[in-house]
Amino acid sequence: VNETSSPEYDVIIVGAGLSGCLALIKILQLELRVKCLEAGTNVGGTWYWNRYPGCRFDSESYTYGFSFSPELQQEWNWSEHFAPQPETEKYINYMVDKFDVRHYIQFSTRVASAHFDESSNTWVLASDDKQSFRSRFFVTCLGPLSAFTLPRYPGLDEFKGQSCHTARWPKSGIDFAGKRVAVIGTGATGVQTIQEVSKTAAHLSVFQRRPNWCEPLHNSKVSPEEMEKIKKGYPELFEHCRGSFGGSIHRASPKAALETPPEEREKFWQTLYDSPGFGIWMGNYKDVLVDRTANSLLSEFIAKKIRERVKNQAVAEKLISRDHGFGTRRVPLETKYYEVYNQDNVELVDLTETPIDRITVDGIMTAHNKEYEFDVIIYATGFDPNNGPRTYLGLMVEAFPNMMMVMGPHAALRNIPISIQYGVEWISELLDYSTKNGINYIEPKGESVEEWTDTVHEAAKGLLSNDVDSWMTGVNSNVEGRQKRIVARYSGSCPSYRARCDQEAQDQYQGLKLSAK
Numbered sequence: 001v002n003e004t005s006s007p008e009y010d011v012i013i014v015g016a017g018l019s020g021c022l023a024l025i026k027i028l029q030l031e032l033r034v035k036c037l038e039a040g041t042n043v044g045g046t047w048y049w050n051r052y053p054g055c056r057f058d059s060e061s062y063t064y065g066f067s068f069s070p071e072l073q074q075e076w077n078w079s080e081h082f083a084p085q086p087e088t089e090k091y092i093n094y095m096v097d098k099f100d101v102r103h104y105i106q107f108s109t110r111v112a113s114a115h116f117d118e119s120s121n122t123w124v125l126a127s128d129d130k131q132s133f134r135s136r137f138f139v140t141c142l143g144p145l146s147a148f149t150l151p152r153y154p155g156l157d158e159f160k161g162q163s164c165h166t167a168r169w170p171k172s173g174i175d176f177a178g179k180r181v182a183v184i185g186t187g188a189t190g191v192q193t194i195q196e197v198s199k200t201a202a203h204l205s206v207f208q209r210r211p212n213w214c215e216p217l218h219n220s221k222v223s224p225e226e227m228e229k230i231k232k233g234y235p236e237l238f239e240h241c242r243g244s245f246g247g248s249i250h251r252a253s254p255k256a257a258l259e260t261p262p263e264e265r266e267k268f269w270q271t272l273y274d275s276p277g278f279g280i281w282m283g284n285y286k287d288v289l290v291d292r293t294a295n296s297l298l299s300e301f302i303a304k305k306i307r308e309r310v311k312n313q314a315v316a317e318k319l320i321s322r323d324h325g326f327g328t329r330r331v332p333l334e335t336k337y338y339e340v341y342n343q344d345n346v347e348l349v350d351l352t353e354t355p356i357d358r359i360t361v362d363g364i365m366t367a368h369n370k371e372y373e374f375d376v377i378i379y380a381t382g383f384d385p386n387n388g389p390r391t392y393l394g395l396m397v398e399a400f401p402n403m404m405m406v407m408g409p410h411a412a413l414r415n416i417p418i419s420i421q422y423g424v425e426w427i428s429e430l431l432d433y434s435t436k437n438g439i440n441y442i443e444p445k446g447e448s449v450e451e452w453t454d455t456v457h458e459a460a461k462g463l464l465s466n467d468v469d470s471w472m473t474g475v476n477s478n479v480e481g482r483q484k485r486i487v488a489r490y491s492g493s494c495p496s497y498r499a500r501c502d503q504e505a506q507d508q509y510q511g512l513k514l515s516a517k
């Protein structure tokens, strides 16, 4: 324990996922004393913890990698258009070793508390094994979805078979061959898991509460020729992504669905449905995510696809959402997901008809005392979102001086690595400015927080997704106090978010209280 109040470090970064590793690389370039604390035994964050079978990108691999280093871009080859988790984990490890920053990371260290010592303007962080670290600045790189949540059913610990949350998959893996398996949850994670488990399990029961609208991923291998072409086009590709609403390869059409003749509209939707990635969600007509009639037409188009793909029409109807329209929650991308329900070894249990009563020693008990027996139960039940955040640009919080957040609440979430890179660069610039000007106290002004919170609420108006329960609106039934919808993220465009943050830096941080106390 460091008993003196002089800090051992200029900056402590918490988390060694994509954000933390990039923050480490960038902040070390400022020649500051930096330490990164990470709970896991290796780097990767989301891509370290979420190692369930089938886990992969839903964004194009080459737009998911960072663009800060042309050299890194040229050295790295993506094997698939939507890379699987092991490849992304390798990518992050490669980046960390290339920039030689691994020895600044202390692994197996979970931060349990952080206190700001006003007498010295330093942060004191303590780990759960009672180590203490003192630093001038504190940068959180925790990921927007990292605290996994389990259902609150009674009996969770009584089950005698194997069970786990998808975000805590055993490193040794799970062999499903010959096993009776349950998957609870049908979000993006559940869908990816179900597709894989159904291939080998003797029997799979999917416990679905609310169905999501899924659409085909259309993944394929990246040939060496394709990869060469991608490498040559990186500058233009990233320029294109940065200019789009969501930091993505896909851009919304300037046309409105309601002003397009039905035949042309269907043709456009069919093309999007047949194309890889998020096109049908992010590259659709401009009105489908804000106008209920346009959204219903699109939802009906997708519902028709589900009815065509699922043989048993009673099951198909259960897989069609009634409580929200297409794209108003995160759209899971799938590979033959709907066809899984045509397999003899798979059954769908609709929890709106028969809710789960409890977990038992042998499996799951639903309403009407129906007990299902399992060898394995998988919880694909999501993460704890934020609760009622008030931030300045999603980067800083009032009364938390000298603390900066990468991908904090009320930042522009979107295609995550592009947003991460922007956030890290903005924070690095602020740290550089502070160091050069002898500033050791930074806190957002109350009125700046007020203004940004208003901007975030204003940007959320009219979006259909804000009228639906999901992690995007801060709702999680498994956590006390997460039942009320909030505006959890800035839902304006990436370019408008960057313009606002750039302005703050150009104005020499007028929105912040800066002092050399």
Ligand code: NA7
Pocket (backbone or CB within 6 Å): 145, 150, 151, 152, 184, 185, 186, 187, 188, 189, 190, 207, 208, 209, 210, 330, 351, 380, 381, 382, 383, 471, 477, 478
């Ligand atoms: P999500 O999208 O929050 O999905 C969680 C799923 O688990 C969803 O289908 C939930 O049903 C279901 N769930 C949660 N709690 C329960 C309980 N108690 N009983 C039954 N079913 C439950 O998390 P994911 O991990 O799939 O995805 C998170 C993000 O990771 C995703 O958006 C991508 O960006 C990657 P509900 O819909 O709430 O009725």
